[in-house]
Amino acid sequence: MSAAPAAAADLRRAFPWLIATLVAVHACMAVTRVAASLWTLKQGFGEWTVGVLLSLFAIAPIALSLWAGRLADKHGFHRPVGLGVTLAFTGAVVALAGQSLWTIAFSCLLCGGAVSVAAVALQREAGLMADEPSELKRIFSWVALGPALSNALAPVAAGLLIDHISFRAAFVLALLLPLLAWGLAQQVPRHPPKPPSHASKTRPAWDLLKRPALRNLLLLNVVLSACWDAHSFVVPVVGHAKGLSASEIGLVLGAFAVAATCVRLAIVRFAQHLDELKAVRSAMLLATAMLLVYAWLPGTAGLMAGSAVLGLALGSVQPMVLALLHQVTPADRQGQALGLRMLVVNSATVAMPVGFGLLAAATVVAAPMWLMASLLVLAQWPASAIRKAG
Incomplete structure (x- = not known):
């Protein structure tokens, strides 16, 4: 599972640069997501169009x-x-050059692809640093802090730029972040990976689905990722309906990300005492309860509190899922497994924002969260089957 001792030591020294690279890449997508959603609503296109734009982030992956x-x-x-x-x-x-629905849609498509390609390599590289399962949880908690930090800072920064300058200023920020990411990536040492075995070269990634533990893990990951998408969709729509400003909506989204950051820091501290599956199933129960009551939370403060609880629950999941994935996958096929995870999650959730938009337009804006609460209840079954399969 680990790299050669010298290479692993060099990688561990470069780990902060790895995390910083992930933050910068992901922040570009986070800024674009918030700016695109609010620009679309301001232009009067409605919730369904917002759902389409958010779906585009999942198509390129x-x-x-x-x-x-x-x-x-x-x-x-x-x-x-x-x-x-x-x-x-x-x-x-593209988004900066011409702000129209088509250019912003194309920007969403490219930014979604950017994060997926970079994240697979980042997660694989991080996995090379671990020597035991408890170390995997700790490392992937730090890796998961990257998106959490960018989600904590980017929506607030984007909202402030939109409110006090313009939408164009937010897209300028999105332009600078990839350049920063590439500069940070140069601090990570280059090392050639071990050549994959002949069997690994000739076996497609889909062959990994023959492993029952991996199948159930991917199914669980799909549902949990969709819950994250439901929150990302509902907050701008609910906030806009309640008359919240872009800055206030950014604060609500930021509360979710801050909570996710805090729980991932806690996992770093207590990784050796945590059972991955018990932690995931407990998080699912907490998320189910909050998704059911979120619509009735009062004002900005109430939405921030509800988002924080969801951030604690959903933010704890990714480190556990990635740690389990590395445990149930052969070492020379972990890049394939991570790519397969990215593909399955994005394929299953690409229609989610569009579906959320249609569901919210046809019923009430909170309906997507109620739907995901129901799916979380059903997802307890594959969660319980992972240990048996493993």
Whole structure:
């Protein structure tokens, strides 16, 4: 599972740069997501259009994830990250050059692909630093802090720029972040990955689905990711309906991310005492309860509190899922497994924001959260089957 001792030691020294690279890449997508959603609502396009735009973040990963996994297994860290940076930068340039529904939609598409390609390489590289399962949980808690930090800072920064300057200023920020990410990535040492075995070269990623533990883990991951999407969709729509400003909506989204950051820091501290599956199932119960009552929370403060509780629950899941994935996957196919996870999650959730938009338009804006609460209850079954399969 681990790299050679010298290489692993060098990687561990470069770990802060790895996390910083992830923060910068992900922040570009987070800024674009908030700016695109609020720009669309301001132009009067409605909730369904917001759902379509959010779905675009998941379309490019469907085409790129498996290829990105093989690229990471073959070439390591820098080539996939360079591709991700290029996609993010191009997306930001397109949105900045001409603010129309089509250019912003294309920007969402590219930024979603950028994060997926870079994240596969980043997660694979981080997995090389672990020597035991408890270390995997600790490392992936730090890795999960990257998106949490960017989600805590980027929506607030985007909201402030939109309120006090313009939407164009938010897209300028999105333009600068990929350049920062590439500069940070250069601080991570280059090392050639071990050549994959002949069997790994000839076996497609789909072959990994023959492993029952991995199948159930991916199914669980799909439901939990969709809950995250439901929150991302509902907050701007509910906030806009309640008359919240862009800054206030950014604060609500930021509360979710701050809570996710805090719980991931706690996992770093107490990783050796945590059982992955028990932690995931407990988080699912907490998220179910909050999704059911979120619509009735009062004002900005109430929405911030509810988002914080959801952040605690859903934020604890990714480190556990990634740690379990590395435990149930052969070492020379972990890039493939990570790419497969990215593909399955994005394929299953690409229609979610559109569906959320249609559901909210046809019923009430809180309906997507109620739907996900129901699916979380059903997802307890594959969660319980992972240990048996493993």
